[in-house]
Every structure is written in structure tokens, then in C-alpha cells.
Amino acid sequence: MGFNNLIGNEKVKKLLIKIIKTNQLNHSYMFIGPSGIGKTLFAKEFAKMILCQNQDEKCNNCKSCIELENNNNPDFILIEPDDGKIKIEQIRQLQKTILEKPIISNKKVYVIKDADTMTKEAGNSLLKTLEEPPQYITIILIGTNEGMFLNTIKSRCTKILFNKIEDEKLKMFLEKEHNIKNVKESMLKTFDGSIEKALIINGKIDIYNKIEEVFSNIENINLIEAMNQLNCIYEEKESIYDILDYINIILFSISKNNTYYIKYINAVEVAKNAIRNNANYDMSIDNLLYNICS
Secondary structure: OOHHHOOOOHHHHHHHHHHHHOOOOOOEEEEEOOOOOOHHHHHHHHHHHHHOOOOOOOOOOOHHHHHHHOOOOOOEEEEOOEOOEEOHHHHHHHHHHOOOOOOOOOOEEEEEOOHHHEOHHHHHHHHHHHHOOOOOEEEEEEEOOHHHOOHHHHOOOEEEEOOOOOHHHHHHHHHHHHOOOOOOHHHHHHHOOOHHHHHHHHOOHHHHHHHHHHHOOHHHOOHHHHHHHOHHHHOOHHHHHHHHHHHHHHHHHHHOOOHHHHHHHHHHHHHHHHHHOOOOHHHHHHHHHHHHHO
């Protein structure tokens, strides 16, 4: 694939290439930034350069590069959460295999995805490996919330910060790679610089269009009409925070021309906090619509 096919975070690309070219590779890194922007893809491309038998970021032809691209490189190990957590059993398995020397390259790379979900026991166990890693090992921890990592782990890793993808680059990517055209400004704000979120939301575009239609005209709709037209919200518990954020984006946008809508923004925030605090989901949506339509 190569970095050229990844969008955004140009400074990070240059930094990672410089690390390889100047032979300044460290044993452990933390890739920190918003979710859905491609941190795992960056880690995979960085690993490809580390493991490349020709030490060339443009190679893609050696045995190591080819096998990594085909997800068959034994020197590249990706660890993902088990039931939402990185558990101590996974770290213990890492510690068993980490002593096995590389097979194709002269290095091995371990990437721990969503490493900020590590249990405390897993984090303490990983710390032992980070303190005295074998010379041929590089570990990359990927996360969105730096505060969830143990301070002792953070102190042993080189931190690399990722930013959200710029709106224009995200628009171009969606059009070129996914044939998603004419993205509205309100949608871009909801995507929040995340490819992952953009694709998930676009898969439910009819719901978001209905939400915009209703809330742009909410003062002319009674409670029963709102509940009937927005029945989809009750069925979208998994993505409710994105939906509520979108409602407020719509309300904020139209309030620039009509301050009447500003009072509704707080009602959305109240609903969001209620759901976050485990209030009854349907009742929270009922209260939201009641507060706006009554």
C-alpha cells in the first residue's frame, strides 16, 4: 500500500520515514489520536518498513513486504481486543512468542490495537516486556485516550500524535474510494475527521436525512408527528451519540438565522447525559422530543 495511499497526517508520515532512514528505531511507540483516522494502517505501513529486507519504504517486492501485505508475515503480530479489552492472557501470549527470533526479517513488530482498553493486570504485565525487550522487537501501542495508559508504560514509549483528517481531504477520499459525492457541510462536521465514522454514517444516510428534515422544521411539528417521523432514533441505540451530535449540528446551523432554535440544543445535551448515565433509553428520547415539541 505505502504511505502515499493513506490520507492525512503528513507530518507523521515524514517522521516515520525519517526514523527508518536515519536508523533511529526505538523499541516501543504509542500512536495516539482520534478513532477511525487510520492509525492501524499507519502502524502496518511502519511495520512494513521496519521489516523490509531492503530497508526501503518504496520496496513492496521483498518476501517480507509481500507476505505482510497478504497478512502472512510471521514477524508481524497484530493483537486486537477480546470482548472489548486487551486482557492479561493476550499479553502473556505475546511474552511467550516475543522470545522467538524473527523468521523472515531481522526484526519483529507487535501492534496492539486499542491498547488503551488494556486491563490494569495486562498493562502491568506488558510493562515487564517494555522494560527489557529483545533487541529485535518493536511494539506499537495504538489508542485514542492517552490518559488510559499507565504512566510507567507512557514513560517507556515514544509518543506519536495523530490529528483528524482535514475535511477537504476526507471529501476527496470518500468520492474517490467510495463514490460518496456532494457531502453536506453538516455531514462533514459529524464525520469529525474520521473515515470510519464517515462510512458508518453514510450507511445510514436516510436516517440522517430524515433527522435533518424534521429538526429543520421542528417548530411546525407536534409531538406525535415527531415521534412517528423519528421512530428510527429509537432503533439506533448503538449510534445514538452520533445522531444526537448531528441533531445539535443541525440546530446550531439554523440558529444562526433564527435564534429560536438555540433553546433546543440544551435539550439534546440533557438527553445525551441521561443516556450516558444509564437512564431508560426510550424514555430519554421521549423526553427529548417532548421538551422540543411541547
